[in-house]
Structures are given as structure tokens and as C-alpha cells.
Amino acid sequence: MxxxxxxxxxxxxxxxxxxxxxxxxxxxPICFPKQYKDPLDIEVVSLIACLYAYGNVKSIQGFLKPIFATLGPSPYQTLKESGNSFHSFLKDLNVYRFQTKKDNQVFFQTLARVVGETKQKSPLMESLFLGPNGEFKDTVSFQKFQSFWEEELKKTTGKKPLSYGLQFLIGKSTSKSPKKRLSLFLRWMVRTSYPDFGIYKKIKPNQIxxxxxxxxxxxxxxxxxxxxxxxxxxxxxxxxxxxxxxxxxxxxxxxxxxxxxxxxxxxxxxxxxxxxxxxxxxxxxxxxxxxxxxxxxx
Ligand code: SF4
The missing domain is CATH 1.10.1670 (Endonuclease Iii, domain 2)
Known part of the structure; x- marks a missing residue:
């Protein structure tokens, strides 16, 4: 019918x-980035919250709440500065379902390094989805974003291939899965009306x-x-x-x-x-x- x-x-x-x-x-999980005003904090917190947004709401929140509490009023600054508080944060990280403590340490070390090395201001990561002419191209753009993180994670570990937990966290660039967590991240970043943030301007809501x-x-x-x-x-x-x-x-x-x-x-x-x-x-x-x-x- x-x-x-x-x-x-x-x-x-x-x-x-x-x-x-x-x-x-x-x-x-959008409740986490909703606690911040600065687009740089919102973007970084959104990426973390989306990547770990698998499992039930209670376990996601149980893992993420202490993380954002420890990263302080500006998670972006804490990651960028990578000072003493960040190093004790790394030591205290827990396991989360498929990610071992080591996986989580590698992920946050990598994120901190990428944030520290990124020259441009907000948005930090939209360009990682875009082609040479600034275009967003369906699965190719997701693959580009995932390949970037695969390489950056490998730079941190010096190992190949990535552990199961790290590979699961960022998703396989070559996989034909629905890529739900990255689609959710883009929804938050691209859509302009409630409850999303509209930080990315080059990608359009009808492309996600x-x-x-x-x-x-x-x-x-x-x-x-x-x-x-x-x-x-x-x-x-x-x-x-x-x-x-x-x-x-x-x-x-x-x-x-x-x-x-x-x-x-x-x-x-x-x-x-x-x-x-x-x-x-x-x-x-x-x-x-x-x-x-x-x-x-x-
Ligand atoms: S609760 Fe689920 S199954 Fe029941 S009417 Fe609503 S959508 Fe359908």
C-alpha cells in the first residue's frame, strides 16, 4: 500500500x-555538546560523543560524563594545550565496550595532537570531508574523513593495522556500513534548527x-x-x-x-x-x- x-x-x-x-x-548524546557555547568546544565534544554513541543511553552517558567533567569548561583548550591535566585525564581513562583503556588513550592523544596542529579556527574538521574543490561527495567524503583518522591513529601507535577497538571507533573507510555515528555527527554540525548546531556551512542538510x-x-x-x-x-x-x-x-x-x-x-x-x-x-x-x-x- x-x-x-x-x-x-x-x-x-x-x-x-x-x-x-x-x-x-x-x-x-547531543546533551554533551549542548553544554558548551564556543563552536570549537561544540565540534570537538560532538565528535567524541558521536564516536562513542553506540550501546545503550545509560552506558554511553556513564562513560562520557566523567570524560567531559575532567576535560573542564573548554575541552578544546584542554586538548590543544595537552598540559598536566590532560595527562592525568589520559591515565584515568576507562575501558568502553569494544575500546580498551589503551585504545581510548590512543584516541584522545591523537585527537589532542590533531587539534593542536590544526591551524584554522572553527570549523576545525569540515574540510576533512570535502574534496579538492570544496565539494561533499556522498560516501567518498566519509571515506576521506575516516582515512584521515585511520592515518592519524596509526601515527600515534606506530602500529599497523589498528586494534579492533580503534578501528571500530572511527569505522572502516572501505566498509559499506550505514556509518550511522558519522552521519549523526554531520547532522549535528550541518543542520541549523533544533536540536542541531549548524556549524558547518559548506555541507548542506540535504546531502547527509x-x-x-x-x-x-x-x-x-x-x-x-x-x-x-x-x-x-x-x-x-x-x-x-x-x-x-x-x-x-x-x-x-x-x-x-x-x-x-x-x-x-x-x-x-x-x-x-x-x-x-x-x-x-x-x-x-x-x-x-x-x-x-x-x-x-x-
Ligand atoms: S510504539 Fe512503535 S510499534 Fe507501536 S505504534 Fe508506535 S511506532 Fe508503531
């Missing part, structure tokens, strides 16, 4: 109106692939947006193209709000009476038996 785009659009707007509220930011985490993959299936069973970088662009039909200039507008359905409403992508009857997407969701009363307002 073809999707009723008008109905879907109106339900997505309802979802946006509900979650476009600062109180919901704590449920997302949709950040496809596991829940979004299930959600777009049950909304009838795709019937694909596996998700790679190609699908991330296809889903972005779908949302271009609803928001031609800003196809990632609803990403933050859609992810709240899993994180806050505890959607399991299957019919659960208690959850689904209160869901704003109920009328457009394929797993809901028809004939259920519309959502109660208020």
Missing part, C-alpha cells in the same frame, strides 16, 4: 511538537545520509518506508531520499524525534497495546491492528 505522505508528515510534526523540548535532550541505528531501521520498516532487510550506506541515502519528499531542504529534520519513539516511548517495533495506543505514529504504523481509537490528546 502506498504511504500517505500527508498523513505521515502530520504525525511526524506531532512527534516534533512533543519532543522539541529541552527536557528531552538528556535522553540523547540518514543516521540508521538499529531502532530507526526497524521503525522505517514498520512505517512502510522500506521493505529492505539489511541496511548499508546505500540504504542510508535511500532513506534520506524518502524524507526529501517530505522536507526537500532538510530530510533529517525528524531523525531526533523518531529516535525518541524507541528511547522514551520504548517502541519495540511490534504491537504492545500500552505503548502503541499512546504513540503519535499509531495511525501510520503497520504493526498496529486497524480500528484502534486515535491517540487521546492532552
Amino acid at each position: 502506498p504511504i500517505d505522505l500527508e498523513l505521515l508528515h502530520s504525525k511526524l510534526e506531532d512527534l516534533k511538537n512533543k519532543y522539541q523540548n529541552l527536557t528531552y535532550l538528556d535522553t540523547d 545520509p540518514f543516521p540508521l541505528d538499529v531502532h530507526i531501521q526497524k521503525l522505517i520498516q514498520i512505517l512502510g518506508i522500506t521493505n529492505r532487510k539489511s541496511f548499508g550506506s546505500k540504504e542510508a541515502y535511500l532513506i534520506k531520499d524518502f524524507f526529501l519528499k517530505i522536507k526537500p531542504d532538510d530530510p533529517l529534520l525528524y531523525d531526533f524525534y523518531l529516535t525518541r519513539v524507541g528511547i522514551i516511548e520504548k517502541c519495540k517495533a511490534e504491537y504492545q497495546k500500552r505503548v502503541c495506543e499512546n504513540c503519535y505514529l499509531k495511525e501510520v504504523c503497520l504493526v498496529v491492528p486497524r480500528g484502534i481509537e486515535p491517540r487521546l490528546q492532552g
Whole structure:
């Protein structure tokens, strides 16, 4: 059955109106860069928060909170200066899921060196995605960014190949995965409206692939947006193209709000009476038996 785009659009707007509220930011890793005003801090903190944004919200926050508390009021300056406080920060780093303590030390040492060596002011890293004429070119741009970090990490370790944890952290430049964490980073950096920062000006919001985490993959299936069973970088662009039909200039507008359905409403992508009857997407969701009363307002 073809999707009723008008109905879907109106339900997505309802979802946006509900979650476009600062109180919901704590449920997302974007809460970390939101604590800073300087674009240099926002960019550096965003990269760290996005790269470690895998696993559940609780474990991501449990790992990142002490990191940003220790990096002080300006993580950018702390990394750039690499003084005594940074060295004790390195010593106290913990393991995080696939990253050993050593992996995390190598990553932060590398980030500090790159930040220290980068001459230009904000934005620090947009150019790492761009081609020789300043163009952003889909997967090529992601590969360019990842290759840069692969090389920089190797400079720190002096070893080849990278450990599993470091390779996972930055992602493989040659992989055809959806590159969800880097897409999320670009969403934060490029989109100008809530909750994102709009720091990058050369890359446009309609060029970024949709950040496809596991829940979004299930959600777009049950909304009838795709019937694909596996998700790679190609699908991330296809889903972005779908949302271009609803928001031609800003196809990632609803990403933050859609992810709240899993994180806050505890959607399991299957019919659960208690959850689904209160869901704003109920009328457009394929797993809901028809004939259920519309959502109660208020
Ligand atoms: S109606 Fe239920 S299954 Fe469908 S999106 Fe909402 S919570 Fe998820």
C-alpha cells in the first residue's frame, strides 16, 4: 500500500511538537555538546560523543560524563594545550565496550595532537570531508574523513593495522556500513534548527545520509518506508531520499524525534497495546491492528 505522505508528515510534526523540548535532550548524546557555547568546544565534544554513541543511553552517558567533567569548561583548550591535566585525564581513562583503556588513550592523544596542529579556527574538521574543490561527495567524503583518522591513529601507535577497538571507533573507510555515528555527527554540525548546531556551512542538510541505528531501521520498516532487510550506506541515502519528499531542504529534520519513539516511548517495533495506543505514529504504523481509537490528546 502506498504511504500517505500527508498523513505521515502530520504525525511526524506531532512527534516534533512533543519532543522539541529541552527536557528531552538528556535522553540523547547531543546533551554533551549542548553544554558548551564556543563552536570549537561544540565540534570537538560532538565528535567524541558521536564516536562513542553506540550501546545503550545509560552506558554511553556513564562513560562520557566523567570524560567531559575532567576535560573542564573548554575541552578544546584542554586538548590543544595537552598540559598536566590532560595527562592525568589520559591515565584515568576507562575501558568502553569494544575500546580498551589503551585504545581510548590512543584516541584522545591523537585527537589532542590533531587539534593542536590544526591551524584554522572553527570549523576545525569540515574540510576533512570535502574534496579538492570544496565539494561533499556522498560516501567518498566519509571515506576521506575516516582515512584521515585511520592515518592519524596509526601515527600515534606506530602500529599497523589498528586494534579492533580503534578501528571500530572511527569505522572502516572501505566498509559499506550505514556509518550511522558519522552521519549523526554531520547532522549535528550541518543542520541549523533544533536540536542541531549548524556549524558547518559548506555541507548542506540535504546531502547527509540518514543516521540508521538499529531502532530507526526497524521503525522505517514498520512505517512502510522500506521493505529492505539489511541496511548499508546505500540504504542510508535511500532513506534520506524518502524524507526529501517530505522536507526537500532538510530530510533529517525528524531523525531526533523518531529516535525518541524507541528511547522514551520504548517502541519495540511490534504491537504492545500500552505503548502503541499512546504513540503519535499509531495511525501510520503497520504493526498496529486497524480500528484502534486515535491517540487521546492532552
Ligand atoms: S505504534 Fe507501536 S510499534 Fe508503531 S511506532 Fe508506535 S510504539 Fe512503535
